Amino acid sequence: AQTVTQSQPEMSVQEAETVTLSCTYDTSESNYYLFWYKQPPSRQMILVIRQEAYKQQNATENRFSVNFQKAAKSFSLKISDSQLGDTAMYFCAFMKQGFTGTASKLTFGTGTRLQVTL
Amino acid sequence: GAVVSQHPSWVICKSGTSVKIECRSLDFQATTMFWYRQFPKQSLMLMATSNEGSKATYEQGVEKDKFLINHASLTLSTLTVTSAHPEDSSFYICSAGLAGRNQETQYFGPGTRLLVL
Numbered sequence: 014a015q016t017v018t019q020s021q022p023e024m025s026v027q028e029a030e031t032v033t034l035s036c037t038y039d040t041s042e043s044n045y046y047l048f049w050y051k052q053p054p055s056r057q058m059i060l061v062i063r064q065e066a067y068k069q070q071n072a073t074e075n076r077f078s079v080n081f082q083k084a085a086k087s088f089s090l091k092i093s094d095s096q097l098g099d100t101a102m103y104f105c106a107f108m109k110q111g112f113t114g115t116a117s118k119l120t121f122g123t124g125t126r127l128q129v130t131l
Numbered sequence: 132g133a134v135v136s137q138h139p140s141w142v143i144c145k146s147g148t149s150v151k152i153e154c155r156s157l158d159f160q161a162t163t164m165f166w167y168r169q170f171p172k173q174s175l176m177l178m179a180t181s182n183e184g185s186k187a188t189y190e191q192g193v194e195k196d197k198f199l200i201n202h203a204s205l206t207l208s209t210l211t212v213t214s215a216h217p218e219d220s221s222f223y224i225c226s227a228g229l230a231g232r233n234q235e236t237q238y239f240g241p242g243t244r245l246l247v248l
Binding site for chain 2: 059117
């Protein structure tokens with residue numbers, strides 16, 4: 014079974030600054046995907062970024078980037094130039110690769126609540 | 132990105148009645164959909180995996196006779212909470228799985244707030 018650990022229940026960052034959210038995971042799978050989802054106060058789960066485990070290059074999406082360390086089983090999210098709209102709960106999640114290319118279930122961490130302040 | 136809708140967005144019902152929640156993938160076909168429950172300030176708890184044209188797979192501890200799941204087409208899955216009771220009040224979220232080798236991802240609906248009186 015897989016586990017995902019987010020050790021920072023809450024974090025705060027000032028607008029325009031950079032913040033890094035931590036995530037570690039444990040698995041015996043060799044092929045898998047890792048995700049960061051954002052849940053703002055509206056409670057809509059929004060995909061922030063996705064990483065394929067077989068790719069060494071770290072994924073980036075505009076102001077969001079990850080530091081994927083496969084050997085260490087670490088998957089941190091860096092938010093640059095933080096904006097007030099980044100205030101949300103952030104969940105790290107793991108999905109193992111299926112045999113047929115069908116999406117399988119996600120294992121979530123407990124989340125990190127990020128507050129962006131003026 | 133892929134869009135998933137969920138209806139209704141909120142519902143209030145009397146104890147003992149049944150409530151149906153719909154989850155639709157609007158711009159892609161989803162052979163697999165997932166139903167989650169989320170309590171305040173907690174992570175998502177997977178209830179079941181819904182596969183098009185076959186029976187759903189329920190997680191341990193989830194009553195399949197109480198939470199009926201139907202996935203009749205590649206774009207629609209429904210969750211019916213039967214004989215709802217106040218303890219079923221919660222936030223229910225569905226997701227649709229985007230398939231394809233090395234593309235697998237889950238996209239989420241906006242959620243349904245259920246209040247059972």
